[in-house]
Amino acid sequence: MNYRHAFHAGNFADCFKHTLLLWLLDALRRKPAPFFVLDTHAGAGRYDLAAPPAERTGEWRAGIGRLLDDPPAPLAAYVGQVKALGLYPGSPALIRSRLRPADRLAACEWQPDEARALRRLFARDRQVSVHERDGWEAIGALLPPKERRGLVMIDPPYERTDEFASLLTGLRSGLQRFASGVFAAWYPIKHRAPVRAFHAGLRESGMRDVVAAELHIREPVDPARLNGCGLLIVNPPYRFEDEAPAMLGALRERLGAEDATVVRLCGE
Numbered sequence: 001m002n003y004r005h006a007f008h009a010g011n012f013a014d015c016f017k018h019t020l021l022l023w024l025l026d027a028l029r030r031k032p033a034p035f036f037v038l039d040t041h042a043g044a045g046r047y048d049l050a051a052p053p054a055e056r057t058g059e060w061r062a063g064i065g066r067l068l069d070d071p072p073a074p075l076a077a078y079v080g081q082v083k084a085l086g087l088y089p090g091s092p093a094l095i096r097s098r099l100r101p102a103d104r105l106a107a108c109e110w111q112p113d114e115a116r117a118l119r120r121l122f123a124r125d126r127q128v129s130v131h132e133r134d135g136w137e138a139i140g141a142l143l144p145p146k147e148r149r150g151l152v153m154i155d156p157p158y159e160r161t162d163e164f165a166s167l168l169t170g171l172r173s174g175l176q177r178f179a180s181g182v183f184a185a186w187y188p189i190k191h192r193a194p195v196r197a198f199h200a201g202l203r204e205s206g207m208r209d210v211v212a213a214e215l216h217i218r219e220p221v222d223p224a225r226l227n228g229c230g231l232l233i234v235n236p237p238y239r240f241e242d243e244a245p246a247m248l249g250a251l252r253e254r255l256g257a258e259d260a261t262v263v264r265l266c267g268e
């Protein structure tokens with residue numbers, strides 16, 4: 001496994017995923033009952049955009065680099081959090097920023113160096129547990145949570161060709177254990193065929209209440225490039241489909257993307 005998120009932190013895909021992630025967390029905070037978050041593929045937790053990996057690709061310049069100045073209202077919460085945390089926050093740092101005293105985060109990371117960085121970041125934090133383990137396996141081991149409400153964030157690197165299949169299996173097994181949970185799963189759009197097959201597989205699986213938000217940077221004609229990405233949401237919180245378009249519209253405009261969509265894949 002070669003993937004290192006430090007090369008990609010703050011790129012357009014992170015801006016898209018992290019904006020929606022914060023919205024989902026804020027939706028969970030509407031009710032006073034404590035919630036649990038499982039981050040199955042957590043990464044290192046925070047990233048220095050001035051360090052060699054980020055500088056080498058420069059991907060962040062076409063992402064968070066375009067949002068920092070005078071962010072539009074629908075992106076203000078996300079950009080504000082990025083500025084507040086200093087280094088570019090990965091999903092576990094963003095999730096931690098939204099936990100109230102009784103809420104919990106379990107962050108899983110398989111790569112030992114990344115897991116070590118994550119452990120350092122959350123040392124002595126009683127609300128966060130860091131697990132150096134396989135995130136797919138953690139779905140079976142850590143669900144359902146005792147809180148009986150919460151979010152499962154699934155963000156694999158898609159280095160293996162069967163990762164869409166793993167996602168379908170992971171979602172099904174997660175929902176069997178935690179049917180009321182909100183599940184958010186990021187996926188790449190390189191070309192159309194694998195995404196169409198994934199959506200068809202979801203529809204055929206009998207899953208209910210599934211929405212897909214997508215940001216299309218350009219026509220997916222060159223499958224060697226990340227041309228866009230999506231976030232699949234099972235059990236989307238109330239008003240997601242009403243409020244997501246404004247966030248996606250602001251991202252599309254600022255990032256110069258071709259299109260952004262919110263599509264319901266499976267009815268309630």
Ligand SMILES: C[S@@+](CC[C@H](N)C(=O)[O-])C[C@H]1O[C@@H](n2cnc3c(N)ncnc32)[C@H](O)[C@@H]1O
Pocket residue numbers: 001003004005017040041042043044045089090091092108109110111114133134135136155156157
């Ligand atoms: C796309 S990155 C995660 C980024 C992070 N979620 C964020 O938004 O900041 C994917 C991460 O998954 C890790 N990983 C790969 N396979 C894994 C597995 N089976 N279980 C847990 N983590 C895995 C990689 O080392 C990498 O750090």
